[in-house]
Amino acid sequence: MTKTNISLSKKNFIIDGFQKMNLSMLEVTLDDDKTYQNESKIDFLKKIEKAFDKFKQNGNTELKAHKFVCEVSYEFSTTFQGYSFVGNNSKKTLILIFEETETNVENIYDCNGMEISDLLSTIYQTADCSITNAEKINEISAIDYLVLSQKCMAAVTEIQHFENKIINKTIYLSWLDKYHVLNKSLQNTTFDCGGFRRFTSLYENLNHFRKILEENINAKNAIEEYEKILPDDENKLLKWLVANEEMYNKCYSMYYLDDDFTNCFDEDIDEDIDEDLEFYRLYDSKIKIDLIDFKFVLQFLEYFEFPHQEYLAKYTTFTIEQQNEYHNDSSHPLWDAVYSLKYHLQQRGLL
Structure with missing residues (x-):
């Protein structure tokens, strides 16, 4: 032999x-x-x-x-x-x-x-x-495992064809709908290897954009209401801020899906985010999300942020020490209250 x-x-x-x-x-x-x-x-x-x-x-x-x-x-x-x-x-x-x-x-x-x-x-x-x-x-059976693995790879490869290209909502909403069942089938599994993780991460991030898109009409309505408020009418402005605080918190999260925005924090870069950006580079990928689809959401965020910060600083009921303590402990019962204008106005009896 x-x-x-x-x-x-x-x-x-x-x-x-x-x-x-x-x-x-x-x-x-x-x-x-x-x-x-x-x-x-x-x-x-x-x-x-x-x-x-x-x-x-x-x-x-x-x-x-x-x-x-x-x-x-x-x-x-x-x-x-x-x-x-x-x-x-x-x-x-x-x-x-x-x-x-x-x-x-x-x-x-x-x-x-x-x-x-x-x-x-x-x-x-x-x-x-x-x-x-x-x-x-x-x-699960080996066959089922391998079938799921191959499906995840195929889904990832499909969306990667658009890397380094600006894609609008039509493309990624269609992809999300196409692989909705696959994503749902993985909800109760413990697969944590690259192929499965890559698919679920992409699906979760793109689906987050879809949820924010659903706020476009509400954002447009909020913008119209804001533009009717006189600059010196603090009472109406406070009511507008409180009424739209929940939508702001939801829409603001889209910043964290932008890889460039996230890297600013990771690398301690003290620079403002370019307000004239045409796209967001989807976090941890080379996929570019067209911002034209978020026109009203982005305009709403621009209207909301400055007055909300200004009045939150004016009406907060927390000391600086308390703000830092609650902010750094997400399990604290007052963690959400740190940035809630509604909470502090209620504490002061102004709502």
Whole structure:
């Protein structure tokens, strides 16, 4: 037998060891000098042993290996391949990524705790998947898992076609409607790897823009009311501010979906945001959202912000120390009250 045939047989023995849940076979065939899931062979096998024990407790006598290939496309493209080991009784599955050469297995790790290489850290800009315990058995079938994964990748790839282009609401509202069911199907799952996380993050951020779009008519009405208020009519202006405070809080959050706005805080840049921007660069992406669709919302925010800050400073019932204390503790019962003009006017008996 040639050396190549021996190596090929070794790789087959490793796969067979998983299928038979034979820890002794894996102990012999896995290389002592390699790490698996960023751990020593001994520690890795301890976790695999726990996984096998769970399978056996559920009445499984063997695992069926299903090979898969998962392509990821974001700023770079890469491919993962591995095996879904499905219990012959419970149909639960252990999904493992295999780094294979033609003749050997170089690394094995749990798909749900995917190791993030330098390349992947770039692909998934916010992905910080930690190595999870390999004994975790997924509650869905391997086939369902892979189908969902491929759907998420397809959805992300579709919207990425518009990177570095300014897109209007027609495009992203259509995308949100198209993948509404997919997003809903992930609500009660614990998938936290790059592909799933990337899709859910994009969906959540774009959906937030949709919710703000729904305020456009209310914002237009508020603008018309504001323009009828005389400059020295403080009573009417206060009532207008209080009536629209909730809408302001909702619409203001759109600033945090702009990557450039967020980076100003991250990098301590003391510069004003350009009020003549044509687009927002969607947070953590290269997708540009056309601001023409938010004409009334943005105009409302401009009308609202200065007088609200001015009268909040005038009528606040908190000391500077109290404001800082409540603001820095989101669990404090008065956290919301710090910036609520309505609260302070009520405290003063002016409402």
